[in-house]
Amino acid sequence: MENYKSGFIAIVGRPNAGKSTLLNALMKEKIAIMTDTPNTTRNNIAGILTKDDVQYVFVDTPGIHKPQQQLGRVLNKNAYTAMEDCDVIAWIVDITQRFGPGDEFILNRIKSLRKPVLLLVNKIDRFSKEKMIQALMAWQQKYDFDEIIPLSAKDQENLDEVLATIKNYLPDGPAMYPDEMKTDHDENFRICEVIREKILNKTEEEIPHSIAVVLEKKEIRDGKAFINALVIVDRDSQKGILIGKQGSMIKEIRIASQRELSKMLGMRIDLELYVRVEKNWRNKEQKIREFGLDELNEGTR
Numbered sequence: 166m167e168n169y170k171s172g173f174i175a176i177v178g179r180p181n182a183g184k185s186t187l188l189n190a191l192m193k194e195k196i197a198i199m200t201d202t203p204n205t206t207r208n209n210i211a212g213i214l215t216k217d218d219v220q221y222v223f224v225d226t227p228g229i230h231k232p233q234q235q236l237g238r239v240l241n242k243n244a245y246t247a248m249e250d251c252d253v254i255a256w257i258v259d260i261t262q263r264f265g266p267g268d269e270f271i272l273n274r275i276k277s278l279r280k281p282v283l284l285l286v287n288k289i290d291r292f293s294k295e296k297m298i299q300a301l302m303a304w305q306q307k308y309d310f311d312e313i314i315p316l317s318a319k320d321q322e323n324l325d326e327v328l329a330t331i332k333n334y335l336p337d338g339p340a341m342y343p344d345e346m347k348t349d350h351d352e353n354f355r356i357c358e359v360i361r362e363k364i365l366n367k368t369e370e371e372i373p374h375s376i377a378v379v380l381e382k383k384e385i386r387d388g389k390a391f392i393n394a395l396v397i398v399d400r401d402s403q404k405g406i407l408i409g410k411q412g413s414m415i416k417e418i419r420i421a422s423q424r425e426l427s428k429m430l431g432m433r434i435d436l437e438l439y440v441r442v443e444k445n446w447r448n449k450e451q452k453i454r455e456f457g458l459d460e461l462n463e464g465t466r
């Protein structure tokens with residue numbers, strides 16, 4: 166199609182800058198829609214937004230941080246791969262946070278890539294106009310950004326500006342994915358993500374990011390999906406928290422997961438969850454591979 170644009174946008178930023186909130190706001194829905202996409206190994210495409218004249222392919226990256234464990238290193242590597250492969254880098258920062266070592270880390274990476282970099286300064290709802298201008302000026306000193314856009318993902322402020330600006334930096338070319346496709350995460354991956362999300366929501370701070378969810382079985386019989394999933398934790402104490410008093414916590418997680426999975430798959434769900442302790446799994450390369458967390462590295466465009 167003439168005058169059509171399409172391309173990959175890597176969303177990078179420190180943990181908690183608001184990447185997921187922004188992505189969901191741009192997509193105007195939670196990215197959990199059924200699509201069947203075999204042969205995709207690259208599973209960090211977080212959202213595909215198709216309009217009449219442009220297709221945005223947002224590539225999500227785990228929050229970049231100083232790697233402390235093997236898992237951190239693998240996740241960082243995934244973030245870098247996304248940055249190398251993209252057309253535009255959208256660096257999202259939290260306006261209330263000062264420039265810190267984590268930002269320095271990202272900045273150094275960005276400098277070596279020579280790609281258009283848009284700085285998205287998020288959470289402006291938390292600052293007065295005056296303070297916002299000061300903060301924007303401080304960021305401007307750090308790098309010769311192609312654009313700096315203040316926004317609030319939470320209040321959906323300035324999002325049209327974000328999309329219009331990104332579009333300016335995307336190459337000409339036809340859409341790369343079908344119109345109706347919103348993500349390329351495969352179904353099994355999304356099933357595990359739903360369960361992981363419920364665990365993190367229900368247990369709040371008690372269970373940090375040291376869990377992995379592995380799908381062990383998925384069978385469809387008589388219009389019902391029978392799913393078994395294994396939840397890996399790295400300490401005995403976490404297993405106790407996850408199971409809860411007389412199994413009350415794991416039951417809550419199971420019911421909440423079943424409800425969402427039923428909507429996602431459009432059928433009744435029979436979910437069984439098992440919890441296993443794998444001490445220190447985040448430091449073991451073989452375990453990371455086993456749990457499918459290194460897959461992102463293998464993706465090709």
Ligand SMILES: Nc1nc2c(ncn2[C@@H]2O[C@H](COP(=O)(O)OP(=O)(O)OP(=O)(O)O)[C@@H](O)[C@H]2O)c(=O)[nH]1
Pocket residue numbers: 178179180181182183184185186187227228287288289290291316317318319320
């Ligand atoms: N006040 C305000 N809070 C926001 C805004 N955007 C995100 N947040 C909050 O910031 C926190 C982190 O947001 P996320 O979207 O989870 O951040 P993230 O960058 O995806 O985090 P990681 O997945 O850890 O990398 C949440 O509590 C959000 O509600 C915003 O525009 N304004």
